[in-house]
Amino acid sequence: MSVEVERKFVCNADTLKTLEEIGAVCLGQRQFCDQYFDTPKFDLTLKDMWLRKRKGCWELKCPTTADKAEETSGEQSRAAAMCSRYKEITNLPEIQLRVKEVIKDVCEDSETETSPSQEEESWMSRNNLVCFAEFTTVRKSFTLEEEGVQVDLDEADFGFHVGEIEVLLPEGGDMQSALNKIQRTAGKLGLTGDKRVEGKMHAYLRSNCPEHFARLLSEHIL
């Protein structure tokens, strides 16, 4: 399991030029389609748990608690507040366990032999998991001299752009060092705002799923 520490930023026509000027190396461009799943009552997302399938692989993002003791100055804690931290679980049995903690399976596994894809289908239907969001992203990725920092420029198919500065940590890894790397990179990119920037899901739900969006806003998940 790893922890993703990420700061989103508004990207514009100058972002590519700035990345070039600060010596970022382009890792290439790729395209992927994401499908996000939840129950009709939003059991997972109301717990800030995000279950997704990308390129045939399942992934669950769960919140992790910020370690305030690591933030020694006001500036550090402001910088930390700009970042999100999520545990990323990619192992399907572990994902199923986490989901089970939130949603009680309606009925037990059947004993009959089934293929992995039939088992996934059955798991989804037992847990009443339905796809609530589906969109395609074109992503340009860059790496910086700063070790372990990746910058992604995303363009979603519903006309939304966002940049992300990202560090991936092993669980229990040095969070403060990750936050410092993100802060230094934000400085190099000339990012000045002190408000969290909305991501693709935020924009998608606002436009396409007003009831879901309102529930998450009222519970301070988004």
Ligand code: V4E
């Ligand atoms: C965690 C989360 C969601 C799941 C999607 O996460 P995100 O990192 O935005 O997507 P993406 O495509 O960049 O994934 P990657 O390729 O990096 O794995 S949707 C909403 N959240 C919660 C959330 C939040 N509350 N605030 C911010 C700034 N981001 C995400």
